[in-house]
Amino acid sequence: MSVRAAVSDDALGRYCLQAFSQQVPASLAAFYRIDSQQQACDFLLQDMQLPMHRRYLEHYREYDPLQPGRCLALGRPVVSLRQGLAHLPPAQGQAYRGFLQRHQVVDVVEIIAQVGGRPLAGVSLLRGANLGEFRGEELDRLLPLHGLMQLAVASQPSTTPKPLANQELTPRERQIAELLRDGASNKDIARALAIGLPTIKTHLINLFRKLGVSNRTELVSTLYL
Template identity: 60%
Template sequence: MFAYDRSISALGKHCLHAFSQVVPASLAAFYRINPHLQACDFQLQGMHPRMHSAYLNHYRHIDPLKPSRCMATGLPVVPLREGLARQDEKANGEYQQFLLRHQVVDVVEVIAHLDGIPVAGLSLLRGNNLGAFSNAELQRLIPLQGLLQLAIHGCTPAASTQLDQLTPRERQIALLLRDGVSNKELARLLDLGLPTVKTHLLNLFRKVGASNRTELVSMLFL
């Protein structure tokens, strides 16, 4: 994962400006994605602090475009309609009411990955004056997502040799284990069944040569 320093802060500012120039947006936000697949370290453009505070305190858990849901789509650019299609109607209704209260009619998420793991994202939100994102506009965001990934790589220190030997999913699990995540939390965050999580852990232990979580974290990160 990359450190959130001045270079990342500068990258966020440039991305907010560049993306909204190519595909106009009423509001925008750049953020880091932590090992728990949660957005953090937000940089806001045009968004009122009250809206952002309400989102963090009451709505982020039902956001159909939160990082874990975006990751599940396998898409680099994820429109709101894609996220809504993967969430139950009750949660969708509550979230859409939140958007409407702030005059937002559409949202698209652009996700940057590092070795298959989501590490940063950019939200573009549209008000009534701009209307929904067209398919042509969504297509224009795809090459920008590629540039964002290149920029993220440039801000990232070289990974350890042992981490390089792991698959993207194994690296993601290892990072979560480092943060003390339980098997049940792993299953929820990665949208996997507990038996599948246990299989991944056994394979990870075998590959690294560790016999338990503590030993694995020590061998990979200490």
Template identity: 50%
Template sequence: MNAIPAQEVAGHCLQAFTQLVHVSQAAFYCVDRQLQARDFRLHGMSGEMHRDYLDNYRQFDPLQPSNCASSGLNVVPLSFAMARQPQRDNHRYQDFLLRYGVVDVVEILAHRAGQPQAAISLLRTAEQGAFTLDQLSQLNALQSLLQLAVANIQPNEDPLIDLTPRERQIALLLRQGASNKQLAQELNVGLPTIKTHLINLFRKTHASSRTELVGILFL
């Protein structure tokens, strides 16, 4: 079977899942080897909400891929995931949900070689109510179709595939010759944070200098 671009797979999967179970927002995303979500395709979710999540709340999300991977489930309800992480993190994530009127979330995962390859996140408002047991059962049944669709995603040749969104930003700015001070100003973070990101970038790429790092990622 021919490989299919990820965005095409994402569109079909989101259409199928959101027609089966009524939701307020949904997102399809791929999962890299560091178990980071990337290449999001949004459904009914504003760019503002998505940016707020990525910049301020992603680290507190009990349904992020690394947590879901250790759950042993293909369909992971929010209540199950929240029981597996510290309450202080749950409170921060609930602040995000409350801000956007979301009362329940469920994650549906597709795996390859035992690791999450892609997932769909479904969100519901108070008007729609929490996901019922019947709906979770329906999503479990549909997960095999997601698994089949994801198996045929076209390989991503993006050289930044294994980087987090913030590391991607830094790598692109480094290609433009940005200094540490310019990086800190552009990303509105302190110099120690920039140095930590650079250390992680050097570790992931096995580069020993900024010039070598840019060469590995872009040349």
């Protein structure tokens, strides 16, 4: 069963996840949009538990060798974990492998869709030990699907999330807004930032006032959609 995590239009995401998973089996998968800073956001998760996803966003995203920007630098439409790790400092690669191992993930492959030279969406396929690492012929089977994915993304109305550019926000407010975008609850935010719930509520009140919104949905839409 898929878990929806703050994605504005998940029809395209469901289509891509189904197409890729049918062609090359995966234990876990995610579809995401890519913002103007080449950061993955607005995730649609398939069989991935939210605690794992949030741990990735809070602690391991910076170590990920398959971030959109890093994949684009390699110039490949389909990038394997092994290829990504080869261009990452060993200490960062070890930290990221440790995260994957804690969640019984043995391999990852990333597919990035570009339109007009700009990356707009991506798919992550993750495998557990029961499926093993992706084989070369499986990566080859993903290439035609990559082309179809680019056509599908190009046919969608422009929904690229806007970067968090409001200069009136404090660094802490920016952190909270980004966690809200990824579907975090007040308790999740308090745990991630090691601050109390009353403090979170105060920050939210200030965010609502600064942005002229009345709820979390309007806040995310104002900043990112």
